[in-house]
Amino acid sequence: xxxxxxxxxxxxxxxxxxxxxxxxxxxxxxxxxxxxxxxxxxxxxxxxxxxxxxxxxxxxxxxxxxxxxxxxxxxxxxxxxxxxxxxxxxxxxxxxxxxxxxxxxxxxxxxxxxxxxxxxxxxxxxxxxxxxxxxxxxxxxxxxxxxxxxxxxxxxxxxxxxxxxxxxxxxxxxxxxxxxxxxxxxxxxxxxxxxxxxxxxxxxxxxxxxxxxxxxxxxxxxxxxxxxxxxxxxxxxxxxxxxxxxxxxxxxxxxxxxxxxxxxxxxxxxxxxxxxxxxxxxxxxxxxxxxxxxxxxxxxxxxxxxxxxxxxxxxxxxxxxxxxxxxxxxxxxxxxxxxxxxxxx
Numbered sequence: 504x505x506x507x508x509x510x511x512x513x514x515x516x517x518x519x520x521x522x523x524x525x526x527x528x529x530x531x532x533x534x535x536x537x538x539x540x541x542x543x544x545x546x547x548x549x550x551x552x553x554x555x556x557x558x559x560x561x562x563x564x565x566x567x568x569x570x571x572x573x574x575x576x577x578x579x580x581x582x583x584x585x586x587x588x589x590x591x592x593x594x595x596x597x598x599x600x601x602x603x604x605x606x607x608x609x610x611x612x613x614x615x616x617x618x619x620x621x622x623x624x625x626x627x628x629x630x631x632x633x634x635x636x637x638x639x640x641x642x643x644x645x646x647x648x649x650x651x652x653x654x655x656x657x658x659x660x661x662x663x664x665x666x667x668x669x670x671x672x673x674x675x676x677x678x679x680x681x682x683x684x685x686x687x688x689x690x691x692x693x694x695x696x697x698x699x700x701x702x703x704x705x706x707x708x709x710x711x712x713x714x715x716x717x718x719x720x721x722x723x724x725x726x727x728x729x730x731x732x733x734x735x736x737x738x739x740x741x742x743x744x745x746x747x748x749x750x751x752x753x754x755x756x757x758x759x760x761x762x763x764x765x766x767x768x769x770x771x772x773x774x775x776x777x778x779x780x781x782x783x784x785x786x787x788x789x790x791x792x793x794x795x796x797x798x799x800x801x802x803x804x805x806x807x808x809x810x811x812x813x814x815x816x817x818x819x820x821x822x823x824x825x826x827x828x829x830x831x832x833x834x835x836x837x838x839x840x841x842x843x844x845x846x847x848x
Contacts, residue, residue: 511562513563659689708720732775792816
């Protein structure tokens with residue numbers, strides 16, 4: 504399939520502040536890669552450098568085997584969608600979508616035809632003569648997406664495009680973005696702080712912290728085999744239980760488990776357990792935990808329990824299995840994973 508976008512050793516300093524530190528990433532043709540991390544981790548800085556809106560302190564960017572590090576933004580053939588819709592208020596929806604083609608001096612007939620195709624793809628054909636203020640936020644972001652795609656960019660860049668929308672619209676639009684991206688086979692770099700968003704639509708997700716790329720992998724690999732403690736803690740909820748490692752095993756909640764990453768020395772370690780890997784047995788004669796709260800989440804419920812040393816753990820169970828649990832109930836907490844992840848931190 505070939506590499507579409509290659510980023511090598513990007514760094515960006517703002518005085519003494521290091522916003523991006525030796526950042527490298529390769530995105531294949533037609534792949535959607537998300538950069539995920541907390542505010543200030545460098546993900547938007549990386550995106551803006553790729554777009555040509557900021558200059559790197561060092562490093563190179565290659566697009567389809569051509570170096571574009573010093574190429575101006577308007578000559579990089581990239582489409583960008585921002586958090587703010589950035590539509591022209593005095594232009595109709597159709598004119599907004601066709602704007603990039605107009606700047607390229609494409610004939611009017613071609614501009615209107617292409618705008619019509621994209622508006623049909625995003626489900627806004629009947630609104631083509633309206634103005635931005637006459638559309639909802641979700642519709643305006645669809646227009647911004649159609650405008651970015653109209654120029655047939657080699658790379659589509661999305662900078663927190665859904666964060667200003669309400670939850671239901673955000674979910675619908677992220678699925679729409681993925682559908683369009685797959686249908687058009689557009690190489691895409693997506694920046695977000697929302698882990699559910701990134702995990703739901705990406706081929707691969709890069710988790711960033713303090714300007715560095717901690718891990719880049721498929722959503723499944725990130726969740727099940729985090730490479731660092733930060734990734735393990737940032738992706739999904741994680742219970743941390745102090746224990747001891749001896750001969751490749753740890754004892755957690757009264758039972759011994761082998762470890763997934765046996766590269767630590769024997770001694771004090773922390774077992775990292777996902778909430779869905781902790782089952783609570785209500786009718787057991789052996790009790791090692793007491794229920795603190797139960798939060799109904801629909802198909803599943805989150806139950807917090809307190810274990811013997813006073814630590815609080817979270818369990819995620821099907822709601823149908825947890826209906827009988829109430830604050831104060833004594834339960835047996837059991838880890839269902841045969842192998843657990845550990846860290847020496």
